Amino acid sequence: MHTLVVVSHPQLSGSNTQNFFRESAQSLADVLWHPLTTQNFDLAAERQLLQTADRVVLQFPLYWYSAPASLWRWLDEVWVRGVVYDEHGGLLGGKTLGLVVNYGQSPQSFGLAGQNGLSVADTLKPFVGIANRTGMTLLPPIVVPQFERMTDEARATLMVRYQQYLTLMQPQQREEQARWFARQLRARQQDIFADALTDQEDDLLRLRQTVAELRAGEED
Amino acid sequence: MADDTRGKWLVAEAQRLSTQQDNYAEQAFYTALAAFCAEQQHELELAAGEVDGRSWNHEQW
Numbered sequence: 069m070h071t072l073v074v075v076s077h078p079q080l081s082g083s084n085t086q087n088f089f090r091e092s093a094q095s096l097a098d099v100l101w102h103p104l105t106t107q108n109f110d111l112a113a114e115r116q117l118l119q120t121a122d123r124v125v126l127q128f129p130l131y132w133y134s135a136p137a138s139l140w141r142w143l144d145e146v147w148v149r150g151v152v153y154d155e156h157g158g159l160l161g162g163k164t165l166g167l168v169v170n171y172g173q174s175p176q177s178f179g180l181a182g183q184n185g186l187s188v189a190d191t192l193k194p195f196v197g198i199a200n201r202t203g204m205t206l207l208p209p210i211v212v213p214q215f216e217r218m219t220d221e222a223r224a225t226l227m228v229r230y231q232q233y234l235t236l237m238q239p240q241q242r243e244e245q246a247r248w249f250a251r252q253l254r255a256r257q258q259d260i261f262a263d264a265l266t267d268q269e270d271d272l273l274r275l276r277q278t279v280a281e282l283r284a285g286e287e288d
Numbered sequence: 289m290a291d292d293t294r295g296k297w298l299v300a301e302a303q304r305l306s307t308q309q310d311n312y313a314e315q316a317f318y319t320a321l322a323a324f325c326a327e328q329q330h331e332l333e334l335a336a337g338e339v340d341g342r343s344w345n346h347e348q349w
Contacts, residue, residue, distance in 0.1 A: 095313065224316035225323050246328070249321055261301060268294055268328055275335035282342040 071096075071234045072121035073168075075103040076128040076139035085170045085215040089127065092227045099234050104138040114146045118160075124204070125166035125234060126195070133184070133191040147202070158203020165199045166233060167192060167209035175213045207233070208240050243269065295329030 073093060077083050080103055093099050102117065118124065128135045152160055169192065177183045188211050199206035210233055212218075212226065232239040232248055239245070246269040253262035299322050306318030 091313070221319055221323065224319035227313070227316045228320035228324075242328075242331075245324065249324060252317065253321075258305075261298070264294055264298055265325065265328075268298060268325070268332070272328060272332050272335060275332065275339060279335055279338050279342070282339065286342065 069098065069122045069235065069237065070120060071099045071123040071125060072117055073099060073101050073125045073127055073234065074139070074142065075101065076126070076136045076142070077103075078131075078136055078138070080105065083129070085129070085212065086127075088215070088223070088227070089168065089230060092230050093234060096231060096235055104142050109142065109145055111145060114142070115151050118146060118151070121163065123164045123166060123207075123234070125168055127168040128170075130169060130171040130188070130191060133186065134194075143198070147198070152202040158201060161203035163204050164207050165195065165202075165204040166207045167195055168212070168230070168233070169209055170212040170215055172214060172216075178213075243273065292329060292333065295325065295332060298325040299329065 073089075075086060075089075077086050080086055090101060093101055100117070100121075126135070126139060128139050131137075134140075150159075152158065169188065171178075171188070173184070178186070178188045180187075192209060196206060198204075210226075210230060215223075218226070229239075232245055236244050236248060246265060250262040250266050253259070253265065302318050302322035302325055306315050306322060309315040309318060
């Protein structure tokens with residue numbers, strides 16, 4: 069799977085969050101890091117990037133309850149009729165659309181009765197429309213509030229979650245996450261650990277199957 | 289209850305390996321792995337508890 073990560077940030081080099089993501093993605097094969105730093109896009113090249121990607125991840129800090137201007141400009145110019153949709157529907161079918169969004173306010177400020185008066189999901193609604201219009205499947209987003217305040221453990225978990233987000237077909241699915249960890253362990257010659265992790269996951273799947281059968285039996 | 293020996297070993301081993309790494313990315317990998325294994329063990333205990341609870345159905349005595 070080939071992933072295109074489109075990064076929009078007005079001061080990219082000074083962003084600790086984006087630097088963290090860039091370093092997290094560095095070791096991944098088949099992931100293209102594509103910061104929007106130019107005012108003049110080579111439209112043919114940009115469209116080629118889009119068309120060859122299996123997954124497009126739009127990555128940005130929330131600016132006035134939306135993406136920064138550079139992302140909208142890129143979408144306005146590159147994602148046009150004839151490229152991403154036509155009169156028959158979306159032209160990006162089979163691709164997935166991911167969102168990696170961060171913000172500096174507290175999570176409560178986007179909660180019910182929070183000072184913003186809307187949720188982060190509300191701010192991302194246009195991307196639901198974009199996915200639907202272009203035929204893409206939208207992935208559950210990664211939302212990162214207050215990166216600077218995160219603990220080391222939370223950052224470690226975020227790093228792995230992000231790597232899985234860029235490389236797994238269904239990154240939210242725990243069985244796929246377990247297989248990813250097992251592969252990573254084998255690449256580090258930790259085969260005994262990988263086997264034990266896989267056995268543990270198999271036990272969990274078997275137990276869940278038993279639970280499902282017992283529930284079904286009670287409904288009969 | 290499910291035997292939790294393997295689950296506890298996985299978490300402890302991931303934590304041990306995390307402390308042995310010099311490189312941040314490797315440390316972070318094992319730290320995240322420990323969190324994943326802890327969550328996996330928790331899910332196993334929940335599922336095992338539900339199997340016990342549903343198997344102990346007095347209406348089927």
